[in-house]
Amino acid sequence: MVYRQATWDEPLLKELSKKGRRGYSLPRIDEKIKSKVGDPLKLVPNSMLRNSPPSLPELSEPQIVRHFTRLSQMNFAIDIGMYPLGSCTMKYNPKVSQRIARNPRIANLHPYQDESTIQGTLELLHDLERMLCEITGMDRFSLCPAAGAQGEYVGALITKNYLRDQGLGEKDEMLVPDSAHGTNPSSAAMAGFKVVKIPSSEEGIVTAEAAKKLISKKTAGMMLTVPNTLGIFEREIVEVTKMVHEARGIMYYDGANMNALLGFVRPGDMDFDIVHINVHKTFATPHGGGGPGAGPVGVKDRLKDYLPVPLVSKSELGYKLDYSVSKSIGYIKSFYGNTAVLLRAYCYIMSLGKDGLKIVSEQAILSSNYLLKLLDREAYFTPYSTGHPRMHEFVVSASPLKKKTGINAGDVAKAILDYGMHSPTTYFPLIVPEALMAEPTETETMESLEAYASNVNRISKLASENPKDITDSPKNTSVGRLDEYRASYPSTMILNWNEIGKEMAEAD
Numbered sequence: 232m233v234y235r236q237a238t239w240d241e242p243l244l245k246e247l248s249k250k251g252r253r254g255y256s257l258p259r260i261d262e263k264i265k266s267k268v269g270d271p272l273k274l275v276p277n278s279m280l281r282n283s284p285p286s287l288p289e290l291s292e293p294q295i296v297r298h299f300t301r302l303s304q305m306n307f308a309i310d311i312g313m314y315p316l317g318s319c320t321m322k323y324n325p326k327v328s329q330r331i332a333r334n335p336r337i338a339n340l341h342p343y344q345d346e347s348t349i350q351g352t353l354e355l356l357h358d359l360e361r362m363l364c365e366i367t368g369m370d371r372f373s374l375c376p377a378a379g380a381q382g383e384y385v386g387a388l389i390t391k392n393y394l395r396d397q398g399l400g401e402k403d404e405m406l407v408p409d410s411a412h413g414t415n416p417s418s419a420a421m422a423g424f425k426v427v428k429i430p431s432s433e434e435g436i437v438t439a440e441a442a443k444k445l446i447s448k449k450t451a452g453m454m455l456t457v458p459n460t461l462g463i464f465e466r467e468i469v470e471v472t473k474m475v476h477e478a479r480g481i482m483y484y485d486g487a488n489m490n491a492l493l494g495f496v497r498p499g500d501m502d503f504d505i506v507h508i509n510v511h512k513t514f515a516t517p518h519g520g521g522g523p524g525a526g527p528v529g530v531k532d533r534l535k536d537y538l539p540v541p542l543v544s545k546s547e548l549g550y551k552l553d554y555s556v557s558k559s560i561g562y563i564k565s566f567y568g569n570t571a572v573l574l575r576a577y578c579y580i581m582s583l584g585k586d587g588l589k590i591v592s593e594q595a596i597l598s599s600n601y602l603l604k605l606l607d608r609e610a611y612f613t614p615y616s617t618g619h620p621r622m623h624e625f626v627v628s629a630s631p632l633k634k635k636t637g638i639n640a641g642d643v644a645k646a647i648l649d650y651g652m653h654s655p656t657t658y659f660p661l662i663v664p665e666a667l668m669a670e671p672t673e674t675e676t677m678e679s680l681e682a683y684a685s686n687v688n689r690i691s692k693l694a695s696e697n698p699k700d701i702t703d704s705p706k707n708t709s710v711g712r713l714d715e716y717r718a719s720y721p722s723t724m725i726l727n728w729n730e731i732g733k734e735m736a737e738a739d
């Protein structure tokens with residue numbers, strides 16, 4: 232199938248504009264009404280009338296519809312093709328959840344409305360909190376954090392304040408594995424901790440032996456992702472957790488990869504003290520391009536008084552936003568978090584139920600292992616491969632391919648775009664050279680997994696036969712290969728259309 236994205240070299244709306252063209256027609260003002268209420272224009276106070284019309288493009292309705300539809304097609308989305316961006320859980324987002332979250336009776340609520348008028352929404356949020364407690368084995372959740380990273384920051388602040396109140400303020404080291412997502416060390420550092428890196432073992436996990444060498448009386452806690460970013464279950468959790476607790480530290484569970492564990496194990500039962508879940512990933516929300524998200528944080532009973540405000544509580548009088556959390560770390564998000572994302576999570580959990588959620592994880596693991604099996608082993612090698620199966624995602628290294636042909640992981644990722652599929656995550660985790668990290672999720676069919684593998688394998692074959700074809704890709708997307716250096720540095724980024732025009736004129 233030839234895939235071709237919409238191109239970007241179409242005129243802008245202001246270039247299409249023709250004086251006097253309109254995209255709407257308003258009915259004439261009924262003379263009878265006019266005679267009763269007068270000229271409606273006269274109802275607007277003079278001070279609020281414009282002297283001249285606003286400078287807006289003048290267009291027909293189809294021109295506007297086409298413009299925005301074309302723009303929407305210049306982006307990639309899970310509704311267009313497979314999107315196995317590792318660690319991001321880009322699963323299909325059920326439309327029923329979207330429909331419910333967009334219901335005007337929910338979507339049109341105003342955050343300053345009186346609580347008595349939003350009882351239904353508060354009830355849903357309250358019930359979602361109970362469900363998250365059940366799923367994770369924690370005692371209370373704050374639904375406020377707007378993303379996983381913010382959840383981590385909240386967890387680190389709770390840890391800090393709790394230890395201070397216990398007279399353990401001198402504990403200032405947070406242990407973080409070298410396979411962790413970059414947000415873990417960043418959140419810990421933002422909360423004022425020194426980050427101590429734990430090296431992964433040959434099996435790609437945190438061992439009790441490695442942890443023991445680093446745990447000391449300075450240890451405030453450990454942030455652990457399970458399964459970790461290599462897609463491997465941390466088999467020594469119980470021993471590691473015990474050691475951190477003996478040192479009076481806090482165990483933080485990065486639940487961004489919870490999609491692999493639903494219904495199997497609960498972080499609370501594994502003795503974690505604080506948990507965040509990326510509900511936008513595990514419980515399905517369209518979240519590409521940086522948002523919106525939600526990263527609820529759950530804690531065990533002894534930490535519940537530190538949660539951010541407000542919580543949603545229930546009394547005989549109904550549901551209320553509860554600001555009386557005695558040692559709260561305070562506000563971390565305006566109003567009550569990203570409610571529309573939280574409600575999608577509610578719908579997703581309710582529509583699948585307990586058994587359905589377990590099947591989600593089973594199938595996510597199966598898809599990931601099937602895709603891994605189909606890949607060309609000579610081109611893509613599996614690091615930390617000690618016979619243990621991968622969970623919902625896996626990481627391969629394109630080092631063998633690079634050595635043989637010069638084509639690297641970044642080139643493979645660009646080339647796959649030309650097949651109408653999104654690339655895996657590249658160059659993460661940092662401990663794998665030429666990393667390609669794929670998370671196909673449970674929502675792909677066997678056929679699409681097979682098609683994906685066959686395209687990735689076709690690219691490795693082409694790398695030997697015609698490497699230029701690959702280094703020139705992507706060719707079928709709206710924009711070709713970007714200059715990654717210029718795209719990353721503010722001083723060289725082109726941020727407005729006039730500058731692009733100037734560049735194009737100079738190039739001509």
Ligand SMILES: Cc1ncc(COP(=O)(O)O)c(C=O)c1O
Nearest residue numbers: 318319378379380412414487524
């Ligand atoms: C393992 C892990 N931790 C934390 C995060 C951060 O989550 P967010 O992007 O919602 O801030 C991610 C994001 O993908 C992740 O994969």
